[in-house]
Amino acid sequence: MVRATQPLMARLRLTTKQVNGGYYKGNRTGSMGFFAKNGSYVIDWRKVRTYVVPENLNEFKLTPFVTKLMPPTKSKYVKDIERNGRTHTVERALEDKDFLDIWAADNGPEVIKQERRDQIREERERRRQEELELLEAQFGERDRIREKKIRQLQERLEEGRLREGDRIKTEMLKRRLELRGGGRRTERV
Numbered sequence: 001m002v003r004a005t006q007p008l009m010a011r012l013r014l015t016t017k018q019v020n021g022g023y024y025k026g027n028r029t030g031s032m033g034f035f036a037k038n039g040s041y042v043i044d045w046r047k048v049r050t051y052v053v054p055e056n057l058n059e060f061k062l063t064p065f066v067t068k069l070m071p072p073t074k075s076k077y078v079k080d081i082e083r084n085g086r087t088h089t090v091e092r093a094l095e096d097k098d099f100l101d102i103w104a105a106d107n108g109p110e111v112i113k114q115e116r117r118d119q120i121r122e123e124r125e126r127r128r129q130e131e132l133e134l135l136e137a138q139f140g141e142r143d144r145i146r147e148k149k150i151r152q153l154q155e156r157l158e159e160g161r162l163r164e165g166d167r168i169k170t171e172m173l174k175r176r177l178e179l180r181g182g183g184r185r186t187e188r189v
Contacts, residue, residue, distance in 0.1 A: 150174060 016025050033043040054060075075091040077098060082088075104111045153170040 146176070 014023075014025075016023055030047070032047050033041055036042050077092050077094055078089050079092045080087050081090050150170060
């Protein structure tokens with residue numbers, strides 16, 4: 001049987017299933033009396049809750065209920081739905097964009113700072129991408145030259161005009177190209 005560790009058990013609430021008989025948890029209503037020795041319950045009238053009714057309650061105009069004559073409260077969160085060629089405006093729930101708009105209205109300076117940070121980050125990313133494209137072009141040309149050398153060395157190998165040192169060179173060039181991803185320079189992270 002899997003059980004929680006002791007420190008975790010100390011933090012959990014005690015339930016009636018974890019204790020032997022005699023433990024009564026209740027539901028936080030408080031006692032109205034006590035149990036006598038014979039098992040009967042004796043009400044202590046000092047503990048009984050009494051509610052004081054305000055004076056002139058029968059003349060009070062407000063009631064706990066809302067009249068049906070009151071028009072429904074309009075929500076500012078609405079969406080338009082098109083049905084049978086007609087557009088209907090329907091209430092919708094508060095969405096994440098709405099929450100962000102409310103937050104931005106309350107935290108204006110933070111929003112401006114974050115927008116500046118985002119612009120700087122985008123500018124850095126754009127520059128980095130341009131540098132990578134430039135490097136890709138440079139290394140791409142270098143890789144094409146290496147591939148050409150490999151093809152020439154392979155042709156010599158097939159014709160039987162290749163020395164042992166050239167074979168080793170060919171294998172090394174092939175491995176380098178395979179490590180780079182088939183002749184293309186891969187982006188380092």
